[in-house]
Amino acid sequence: MNFKIVSLLALTLCLCSRAFAAGQKSDFDIKVATRAGGDEELASIRRLNGTCSVRSGLETWKKADAKACERALALSGAASKAATVPMMPHAPQMEVAFKLGTESWKKLAPLALVKSCDRNDVCTESGGTPTKAVKELVDFISETALKK
Amino acid sequence: MLAVVFVVSGFIWAERPAYAAATTASARSSERIGEDVVFLASESARALAPQSSRCAEPENLIPKAFGKDDPLPGTQKVMACLYLDQFAASSKPLTFTSSDPQNPCSVKWKNGVPLWADPAQRKIMAAHGTAKKVLKSRKQMFAEGYKVRTAEQRRSYLAGIEQIRDQMAPSCCGEDRACLGAMKQLRIAQCSAEGDRDPNKPDSCTYANGYFDLSAEEKATFRDSLVGNPLKAILPGGIVLSPYLDRNGNAVALEATIRHELGHACTSIRRQATILKGGLNAFRSSESLDAQINGACDLGDTNKVAYADILSASSGASAARVFDCVRVLSEKSSDSKSTAFFEESCEASKLEEGMAEAIALSETEPLVPKGFPDRICYGLPSTRHMASADVFACLIRNNPKFRARLSAELSCEGSAR
Known part of the structure; x- marks a missing residue:
């Protein structure tokens, strides 16, 4: 009898501590997608119910080291402050979308610097390169998704 | 099988980003160059059909008689x-x-129903129009039979688009x-990138066949205008077009895309x-622009008013009604009971895309066969695009001139209607 009570208490404690641990590390989701007429996911990282996972494109989610999620969250802090570029309907751009509880933000970044010339050989540059913070975050998520 | 193999670009930064490598690795050898961001399945079909793909091809996407026979045989007409x-x-x-009247496109659709009525097909279509793919080098492009316009061809091509x-x-x-002044200043330009300098490097000109964009300088000016430095003049932007010609010498940027x-x-x-003003x-x-x-993605009241103004000046009340129809269409894209429903639709993008398509279609001449049936009936919807056939329905319902033009071109009896 005593053994049963002790077991039950132990189980309750265990479940409570796991729930507490999961609650300590809030769930979040960061997606990198192209944004040029349609959304196509490139790579994502998320923490769901305390478990860190990554995926490349729309492949199946794969478990990742908890440190990867910590790192992505840290990098997202700087990326959240980066400027977003104006959205052009079909121009080469990508979007980083961040969601943590009620907090969410989206950053549009150019995919490439494109030079174009008119018939009089007058050339213009459009697009560009993403800011360092966004680039670091995107690279990290992509590399982590690749490793898996 | 359609060879719409969307894989991310590898040129984005000087050092190749990891995600580019990842998606490149999963690509097949058969990708074609940048798919039109306005994905017109039927027009792309010619180039795509012989190639293999990892994507499932919607089964009735490509009309059997495409490009060879009369696009609309007697009974269908x-x-x-x-x-x-x-x-x-x-x-x-x-x-x-x-309860709406039957779309004339239904004569081309299998069982009279568009492909996107099937949720499974919508899933395949969801991301179309995304310019995401392996960037090939100029050398690879040449090996596949593509050519780049000569300087003289470029001048003549761009002059034609300016017209x-x-x-x-x-x-x-x-x-x-x-x-009118700003439209005249709208730059019509051909992409010129790495390929021009180093044929072995990924060519960013293979990213897309054609798109509208503001220059870096214009973007900066526009951003400033939102934080207290009002616009002094219209920023016209430009259309950036692919320099490539296919093996038959045709521009890879379709006229439909350019329009x-x-x-x-x-x-x-x-x-x-x-x-x-x-x-x-x-x-x-x-x-609305902000x-x-x-x-x-939120449609918002400001958008509704801002866009209404766009069509109202040119063709009077009928244009205002076309706009209203396109607006309703963008709202209906989120209504699961509507024929325009598309999962995870971005209504504001749909409104912008629908307006661009309405303007493009109303300016397409002749409508048959340049617009109808192939381009219009097989212009696929996505999370951000309306089906061209739905925009077409707005035009034939609300623009008597457009309807009369189509009727005359199809040689319908009583074509003045």
Whole structure:
């Protein structure tokens, strides 16, 4: 009898501590997608119910080291402050979308610097390169998704 | 199988980003160069059909007679005329439900139903229009039979597109001189990138076949205008076109794509013209452009007003009704009971895309066969695009001139309707 009570208490404690641990590390989701007429996911990282996972494109989610999620969250802090570029309907751009509880933000970044010339050989540059913070975050998520 | 193999670019930064490598690795050897961001399945079919793909091909996507026989054989033509008559006879606004008149496109669709009525097919279509793919080097492109225009060909090609731009300007601007001036200044340019310098490097010109964009300088000016430095003049932007020709010497940027991009330029220029005029509409236009550049999906009241102004100047009441129809269509894209429903639709993007397409379609001449049936009936919807056939329905329901033109070109009896 005593053994049963002790077991039950132990189980309750265990479940409570796991729930507490999961609650300590809030769930979040960061997606990198192209944004040029349609959304196509490139790579994502998320923490769901305390478990860190990554995926490349729309492949199946794969478990990742908890440190990867910590790192992505840290990098997202700087990326959240980066400027977003104006959205052009079909121009080469990508979007980083961040969601943590009620907090969410989206950053549009150019995919490439494109030079174009008119018939009089007058050339213009459009697009560009993403800011360092966004680039670091995107690279990290992509590399982590690749490793898996 | 359609060879729409979307894989991310490898040129993005000097050092190749990891995600580029990842998606490149999963690509097959058969990708074609940048798919049109306005994905017109039927027009792309010719180039795509012989190639393999990792994507499932919607089974009735490619008309059997495509590009060879009469695009609309006798019986189909008679039926299309009949359905067109029903649109003429109907007095109700379109609701994008089964109670609407039958779309003339149904003569081309299997069992009279568009492919996107099937949720499984919508899933395949969801991301189409995304310019995401392996960037090939100029050397690879040449090996596949593509060529780059000579300097003389480029000048002549761009001059031809400038003519299309100038022809479209009055219908975009009406008599608004600032708008007309900006349309005239809209740059028509050919992409020139790494491939020109190093044929072994990934060529960013293979990213997309054609798109509307603002220059880096214009973008900076626009951003400033949102933080207290009002616009002093319209920022015209430019259409960036692929330098590539296919093995038959055809431009890879389809005319339909170019007209659609000119439609985007028009909506941008018209809203800026309104901003410069000041007043309440200026505020709404500014809000609308601001929302667009921030990628907002909420349709919002400001958008409704700002876009209404775009079509109203040129063709009077009928254009206003076309707009209203396109607006309803964008709202219905989130209604699971509607024939226009598409999962995870971005309504604001759909409105912008629908307007660009409405402008492009109304300026396509001749409508048969350049627009109808293939381009219109197989222009696929996505999370951000409306089905061209739905925009077409808005035009034939609300623009008597457009309807009469189609009727005449199809040689329908009583074609003046």
